[in-house]
Amino acid sequence: MNAQRLETSRLLQRFGFGPRPGEYAQAIKDGLDATRAKVLTVPAVDAGAAKVAEPEITDLGNRPAANSKEIVPFAIAQRYQVQQMVMWSLDRMAASDHGLTERMTWFWHGHWATSVQKLNYALPMFNQYKTLRANCLGNFKTMSRAMINDGALQFWLDGQDSTLVAPNENLGRELMELFVLGVDRYTEDDVKAAARALTGYQVKRSSGAVTFSAKRHDAKPVTILGTTQSFTGETLSDFLVAREDNATFIAERLWYRFISSTEAMPTTFSAKNAFAGRDISAAVKAMASDAAMSDEKNDLVKAPVEWFIAACRALELTPSQLKTPAQLLNYLDKLGQVPFNPPNVGGWPAAEAWLSSATAQYRIAFAAWLIKQSTLRALIEIPVGSRVVKSADWLGVAEWSPRTQSTLRASLADPAQFALLALCSPEFIVSA
Numbered sequence: 001m002n003a004q005r006l007e008t009s010r011l012l013q014r015f016g017f018g019p020r021p022g023e024y025a026q027a028i029k030d031g032l033d034a035t036r037a038k039v040l041t042v043p044a045v046d047a048g049a050a051k052v053a054e055p056e057i058t059d060l061g062n063r064p065a066a067n068s069k070e071i072v073p074f075a076i077a078q079r080y081q082v083q084q085m086v087m088w089s090l091d092r093m094a095a096s097d098h099g100l101t102e103r104m105t106w107f108w109h110g111h112w113a114t115s116v117q118k119l120n121y122a123l124p125m126f127n128q129y130k131t132l133r134a135n136c137l138g139n140f141k142t143m144s145r146a147m148i149n150d151g152a153l154q155f156w157l158d159g160q161d162s163t164l165v166a167p168n169e170n171l172g173r174e175l176m177e178l179f180v181l182g183v184d185r186y187t188e189d190d191v192k193a194a195a196r197a198l199t200g201y202q203v204k205r206s207s208g209a210v211t212f213s214a215k216r217h218d219a220k221p222v223t224i225l226g227t228t229q230s231f232t233g234e235t236l237s238d239f240l241v242a243r244e245d246n247a248t249f250i251a252e253r254l255w256y257r258f259i260s261s262t263e264a265m266p267t268t269f270s271a272k273n274a275f276a277g278r279d280i281s282a283a284v285k286a287m288a289s290d291a292a293m294s295d296e297k298n299d300l301v302k303a304p305v306e307w308f309i310a311a312c313r314a315l316e317l318t319p320s321q322l323k324t325p326a327q328l329l330n331y332l333d334k335l336g337q338v339p340f341n342p343p344n345v346g347g348w349p350a351a352e353a354w355l356s357s358a359t360a361q362y363r364i365a366f367a368a369w370l371i372k373q374s375t376l377r378a379l380i381e382i383p384v385g386s387r388v389v390k391s392a393d394w395l396g397v398a399e400w401s402p403r404t405q406s407t408l409r410a411s412l413a414d415p416a417q418f419a420l421l422a423l424c425s426p427e428f429i430v431s432a
Contacts, residue, residue: 004028005398006432007294008035012396013431014258014300015039015288016099018310021378024396039100040285042137048097055084057126059207081122082340083325089129089339090305090319094312104136104284105129106305107257109339112147112179113347114156116340124152124208125340140250140278141241144180148198148233151208157345160203163216167195174345180240182249186225193222197231247275254287260298261350300431301354304335304363311367311423314395315374322373331366335359360424367423368416376415384412391418397427 008027012019016039019027027035060077064070093102109132116125128150135143147153154160154171162168172194176186200217203210221230227239240246251272255265274286292298302310308331312319322328332338336359342348382390388408392400400408404425411418422428 001296001399001432003294004032006296007032009396009398010293010431011035011039011288013302013306013310014103015284016096016103017093017306018313019396020313021316021394025393028393036288040288042101043098046096046098046101048095049092049102052088052091052095055081055088055126057081057085057122059123060121061206063120078120078122082116082125083329085122085126085129086329086339087320087325090309093305093309094317094319100284101133101136104280105133106339108132108136108143110257110342110347111253112150112153113342113345114150114152114340115342118156119152119205119208121206121208123206124150124155124203127208128152129340135280137281137284138279140246140275140280141238143280144237144241145234147179148175148237149210151203151210154201154210155203155205155208159198159201162195162199162201164199164218167192167199167218169195171195171198175237176240178346180237180249181243181245182252185245185249190224193224194231194236196220196222197224197236198233201233241278246278247272250275250283254283255292256350258287259290259292259300261300263298266292296432301351302429302431303348303350303354304332304337304359305339307363307429308332308335308366310396310428311370314378314423315370315419316377317370317374322370327369331362331369334362335366355429363429364420364424367420371416371419371423374419376419379419380415387412387418391422392427395422395428397425398432400425400427 005028008024012024012027012035030038058081060074060081064074093099093106096102109129112128112132114125114128116122119125131146131150132143135146157171157174158168159171162171169191173191175198176190176194177183196218200213201210202213202216217232219230221228224231224236224239225243231239251269252265254271255269259265259269269292270286270290271283275283287293311317319328329338336354337348378394379387379391382394388400388405391408392398404421404427407421407425408418411421
C-alpha cells in the first residue's frame, strides 16, 4: 500500500470526519507535511461550522404533574429540544471546514460519557458539550476542573445526592477509573475518601446549574493515594491530574480512539511525553506525527456517527436537512450510537463491536436512504473509465482491494449502486 496515501487517509479520517469531494486528492498533491500541518492548525473561525445556527435550548423547569394539562406540551418540548441538540452537533461535524475541533469535542463526549436519558433535559447536556468544545484542545487540568463543576456530569453520577452524612461513591470512582487515572490505579479506600471530598454539590436538573453547600460538604482531611489533606472537588481534580498515571491514561485513551483499538499502546508512543504539561493540543500533534500513524496494522473501525458524517461529507448532505430527523436518529439508534446517549459511563465501544451481520444490514439500508437524497455530483463527475480508481480519492480511501475493485466495476452503469457498494465497503467502514 502506498505509504503517503495511507497516512493522508488517516489524517483526514481520524483527525476530522473524512474529506469532502476533492480534498483527499488535493492533500495528496500538497504532501504529508503540509497536510498534517493543515489538519492540526485550528483556524480562529471555522466558517463552515459557524454557519450552523445554535438551537434554542431553554430551561423547561420542573416536570408537571403526570395528569396535568401541562404534561403533554412539556414532554413534546423536552423531546424536541433533545432532537434539535443532536441535529446541531451532527450538522457541525458535517459542515466543519476544519474538522479537528469537532472531532476532539466528539472524543471528549465519549470520554466524559454522560447521557440525556437520565437527565431528560437538553440544556445541561447542551452546556456540557459546549464546555467540552471550549476545552477540547486546551489544558486537561482546566477541563477536569470544568467537568467537576458540570451539572450534567454531576447529576449523571449522583453527585447532587452526595452529602456529609451519606457520601455517594459514583463520581469519585468514575473520576479516577474512567476520566483521569484508569483501571487499577487506585484502591477502594481511595474511592471512599474521594466520595467524601466530592460532597456538597447540588444541581438544578432542568438547567444543570451547580451550587456548592458547605454544610453538605465533608471538609475533614482524607487520605487519597497516600496523601492526607482536606480536599475540595477542584483540588481533588488537580491532585489526580498531576499524577503520572494521568499522562499514561490519557495517552492510552488517545491511542485507543485514534490509532488502534486492538493493538497495545507502545511505551514509545510520543503523545504521553507531549502530554507532560497536560496540553491536549501538544499530545494530539505528537500523535499525528507518531510512527504508528504509518503502520499498516493500526486500522480502526469507524463508529456509526463517524461513518455517517463521512458519508454526509462525501455525498454533500446536511444531517438536519435529511428527510425527517426521526428517521435519521432511528438509523443511528439501530447502528448503536446516538449523540448524547452513550450506553453507560464507559462510553461507546470500539472495533468489532460495530461489525455484525445486523449492523451490516442496517448500514446498507442507511446508506441507500442517504444516497437517494444526494445528487451524487462528485461521483458522477468522475469519468466512467477511471471511476473505480478515482472513487477512492472521492472517499479518502487509501486503496481499494482487488475484491472491492471487482465489485465496483460491476456497478459502473448504476451510480447509486456504485455509491452504495463504496460506502459499505470494508475500506470505507474501516479507516485502514
